[in-house]
Amino acid sequence: MSVEVILPCLDEREALPWVLGRMPPGYRPIVVDNGSTDGSAALAAELGAHVVTEPRRGFGAACHAGLLAATADVVCFMDADASLDPRLLPEVAWPVLSGRADLVLGRRVRRPGASWPLHARLGNAVLARSLRQRTGVPLRDLGPMRACSRAGLLALGLTDRRFGYPLEMVLRAAAAGWRITEVDVAYLRRHGRSKVTGTVLGTMRAVADMRGVMREVTNRVMREPSR
Structure with a gap:
């Protein structure tokens, strides 16, 4: 079974050759x-990736545009900055492909020199703890490498x-009762500067966005009738 890998991209020309060159067989990059x-888009196309243009700025907008463009039964997401090794994608996708899980996240294990500053790690830890408290899902990281069913996610x-x-x-x-788990993945030194967690302000904005989403979704789910 083939898997499609959605890679949101904003000025990642430096990292794309390494990322796309390490894509496992059967994993098609979008x-x-x-x-x-x-010139990231042109380079990605030259390297054989399917390129989608999403003019509306935003990480979620890019992820969702890739999801809409995908056709495989199972999709993966990961950053395009070389902080995560595409060769680990089969380990993340296998629980979904084998029917043992519905959503798998790669728990980032920091390697020497990894581009994960303290303020970003602390923000991630706070959000993961709030998520565990609200949902009971035993996740320790809201990592960007993940796998799930395309139709289910839609x-x-x-x-x-x-x-x-x-x-x-x-x-x-x-809330939908999915089986959610995580597997360890190495977190490496990214190419270039992060657009989200590279600064304290960027991390604060990301955490604020996520906290708003947590409140909104939690309240909405509580108002919805049980199925």
């Missing part, structure tokens, strides 16, 4: 260009198009 000015009806998209995915999946 690079979603979200306003790059460094049916969840995610609405956030900013930094809250990954969190809304987990919240909606938990």
Whole structure:
């Protein structure tokens, strides 16, 4: 069974050769260009990726555009900045492909020199703890490498198009009774500077977006009749 890999992309020309060159057999990359000015889209196409253009800026907008463009039964998501090794995708996707889980997240294990500053790790830890308390899902990381059913994810009806998209995915999946788990993946040094967690301000904005999503989705689910 083939798997499609959605890679939101904003000025990642430096990292794309390494990322796309390490894509495992049977894993087809969909690079979603979200306003790059460094030629990322053209390079991705030259390297054999299917390129989708999403003019509306936002991490969630790029992820969702890739989801809409995908056709495989199972999709993966990961960053295009070389902080995660595509060769680990089969380990993340296998529980979904084998029917043992509905959503799998890669729990990032920091390697020496990894581009994961303290403020970003603390923000992630706070959000993961809040998620465990609200849903009971035993996740320790809201990692960007993940795998799930394409049709199932579309049916969840995610609405956030900013930094809250990954969190809304987990919240909606938990509310729908999905089996959610995580596997360890190495977290490496990214190429270039992060657009989200590279600064304290960027991390604060991402955390604020995610907290807003957590409140909104939790309240909405509580108002919905049980199925």
